Amino acid sequence: MPDSQSKRNAQKARQKLGSEYYERLRAEAKAPYRGLRKFIYFGVGASGLIGAVVFLSQTLAGRDVSSALPNFALQLGVFALALWLFRLENKAEGKQK
Known part of the structure; x- marks a missing residue:
């Protein structure tokens, strides 16, 4: 048997x-590579947040607002996506335990 x-x-x-x-x-x-995925989501989210701060400061300073505003929105989107994926991964990990 x-x-x-x-x-x-x-x-x-x-x-x-x-x-x-x-x-x-x-x-x-x-769930192979869960830790690696979470690390990548964290890194991408941090990058998006730093980029958003840079483009927000450019917008507030009035430097090249026409290109800084779309880039700011893109960076916020990257941050939001990484945060959502990270939370989704945590939720799946909680269900698995």
Whole structure:
């Protein structure tokens, strides 16, 4: 019976590795690269926020407003998208646990 054999092997592995470490491995197997995706979302969001601050300051200073305003809106959109994806990832991680 391969089903009962695989269950016994999983139990042996769990005992050998420790239950906490085993659960982390299972979570990584269910959602690979979650930590990497969250890191990328954080980096892109930070970049968008910094860009938004730069273009907002250009707009407030009155320098090249015709091009700074669309760029400001784009940077806000990038930040909002990264924030939404990060929250979506956190929500999926919460459901998995």
